[in-house]
Amino acid sequence: MNESPDSPVPVEPGIETEHAEEFIEHLRRVSDSLPSHINVDAQSVEQGLAKLVLTLIELIRRLLEKQAVRRMEGGELAPEQIEELGLALMKLEEKMAELKEQFGLADEDLNLDLGPIGKLI
Amino acid sequence: MLYLYCLSDEATARVLDGAAGIGGVAPHLFDCAGICAVVSEFASATVAVTRENVLAHERVLSRVLAATTPLPFRFGTVAGEERLENFVSTHRASLLSALARVRGAVEMSVKIIWDEEPERAAPDSEAQEAGAGTRFLLTKRRELLGAERLQERAENLSAWLAHMLEENVKDSLVEVRPAASLVVSASHLVAREAVESYRARLEAARRERPDLRFLTSGPWPPYSFSNLFP
Numbered sequence: 157m158n159e160s161p162d163s164p165v166p167v168e169p170g171i172e173t174e175h176a177e178e179f180i181e182h183l184r185r186v187s188d189s190l191p192s193h194i195n196v197d198a199q200s201v202e203q204g205l206a207k208l209v210l211t212l213i214e215l216i217r218r219l220l221e222k223q224a225v226r227r228m229e230g231g232e233l234a235p236e237q238i239e240e241l242g243l244a245l246m247k248l249e250e251k252m253a254e255l256k257e258q259f260g261l262a263d264e265d266l267n268l269d270l271g272p273i274g275k276l277i
Numbered sequence: 278m279l280y281l282y283c284l285s286d287e288a289t290a291r292v293l294d295g296a297a298g299i300g301g302v303a304p305h306l307f308d309c310a311g312i313c314a315v316v317s318e319f320a321s322a323t324v325a326v327t328r329e330n331v332l333a334h335e336r337v338l339s340r341v342l343a344a345t346t347p348l349p350f351r352f353g354t355v356a357g358e359e360r361l362e363n364f365v366s367t368h369r370a371s372l373l374s375a376l377a378r379v380r381g382a383v384e385m386s387v388k389i390i391w392d393e394e395p396e397r398a399a400p401d402s403e404a405q406e407a408g409a410g411t412r413f414l415l416t417k418r419r420e421l422l423g424a425e426r427l428q429e430r431a432e433n434l435s436a437w438l439a440h441m442l443e444e445n446v447k448d449s450l451v452e453v454r455p456a457a458s459l460v461v462s463a464s465h466l467v468a469r470e471a472v473e474s475y476r477a478r479l480e481a482a483r484r485e486r487p488d489l490r491f492l493t494s495g496p497w498p499p500y501s502f503s504n505l506f507p
Contacts, residue, residue, distance in 0.1 A: 168339065173492035178390055182459050225418045235411070242410025245417075 206259045210252070211266040217252060221245055279307065279361060280319035281354040282337045283347035283498065286312050286376050292344045298337045299330055307358070309365035312372055315341055316361075324353040338498045346379045348372065349498040371505050379503070382447055382466045383496030385475060387438065389461040390490040393430060424455070431455035434489075438463065441482045445475035450501050464501035472496060 173179055224241050227233050233241065256262070280299045290306055298304040298317040306313040315337065324330055334352045341347045356364070365372065407415065435453045438461060439446075448466040467475050472495075483491050 169495050169497050171492070171494040173490070175390065175490040175492070178490055179388065179459075179492045182390070221414075221417050222421060224414055225421055228414055229418065238414060239408045239410040242408075242412070242414040244410070246410060246413040249413075 203259065207261060207265060210255055210259065210261060214252060214266045217245075217248055220248075278319045278322060278355050278357055279314075279316040280324065281350040281356060281361065282315040282317070282334065283341055283349045284312055284314050284365070284372060284376070285341060285345055285347040286373065287345040287380075288313055288315060288341055288347065289344075292341055293337075296337055296340050297333065299324065299333050301333075304337050307361065309362050310369070312365050312369065312376075314361055314365070315347065319355055322355055324355060326353065342383065342496070342498050346376075346382055347498060348375055348379065348503040349500050351500070368505055375503060375505065378448070379466065379499040382468050382499065383472065384499040384501055385465045385467050385472070385495035386493065386497065387442075387461070387463045387465065387479065388459060388492040389434065389438070390458050390492075391434070391460045392458075392488070393427060393455075393460070427455045431460050435461050435463075437486075438482065441485075442475060442478050445471040445478060448502060466499060466502050467496070469496075 224245060228238050256266070280302075282298065282304060288306065293304050293306070293315065296304055299319060300317075302317040302319070304315050304317040307316045317337075331352055338347070338349055431453050432455075435451055439449065439451070442465065445467055446465045447468060450464045452462045454460055454462075465475070476493075479491070479493055483489075
């Protein structure tokens with residue numbers, strides 16, 4: 157093994173920014189969104205399950221919207237089909253808003269953070 | 278039980294002289310066939326997340342980093358001797374490869390906050406006479422286009438930062454989040470002799486883009502580059 161210095165000087169990391177408050181606020185938002193502990197009571201489990209299911213539905217809903225827009229742009233849909241598809245997706249969006257309100261969930265609650273991959277939605 | 282600070286194939290006991298770790302207990306080296314773990318005796322299986330403990334962990338890492346570049350364990354890692362030995366022997370080749378990768382380098386961090394928001398394009402003229410369903414899809418199209426342009430601007434920003442620092446960076450891990458205010462979070466592996474040059478380039482980047490807010494930090498032990506199981 158290599159020899160180390162007789163008295164190595166500890167490395168002190170520095171932090172540089174001219175906008176400390178903004179970064180602190182960002183960290184505070186991140187930490188506030190993390191659960192302080194795991195709840196296993198029935199209501200929390202139900203809420204958690206609703207959140208998971210609605211997150212998946214929201215993901216699929218958004219994918220369907222994207223697909224519809226791509227097909228519209230690609231000229232694959234007749235005007236009547238655009239109108240019909242748009243109405244269906246609009247109603248689906250309204251229904252999702254009702255369900256989110258019913259379970260007390262905001263849009264941010266359905267956006268799972270997958271870490272390095274980014275957010276789900 | 279042992280509290281685990283880091284792994285190294287170059288650290289010697291002299292590095293830890295006078296050091297105090299978690300609970301004020303002196304750390305020592307635990308040899309696992311040529312790869313040493315810096316550890317201290319610990320009575321429990323869990324570590325309280327307190328400012329005192331976090332700083333104690335960081336102080337020990339700082340000592341080791343002054344002499345050599347270790348592979349740091351995440352704060353709060355506790356294991357018995359047998360488990361530690363099994364871990365090192367099982368992953369010896371990967372650990373030696375990781376140690377070679379970070380040798381002579383430190384981790385620097387850059388975070389950027391911006392004010393960008395998705396562009397709000399003017400409503401399509403065709404929407405004015407369209408039905409509700411068609412107007413809905415036209416609105417979604419505008420939103421998608423705005424999101425795509427935002428993604429492109431975020432990726433351009435990340436590419437610009439990489440270009441500014443490429444001569445001083447051995448390796449990097451970057452997260453780009455166009456929809457967030459904290460748009461870029463980058464971890465850079467920088468050779469020790471290149472840290473000052475890296476800082477100078479960062480300062481140049483700040484001057485070039487006064488519209489952005491930067492937070493830079495380091496040098497740190499290479500936490501981001503120590504993950505054997507990405």
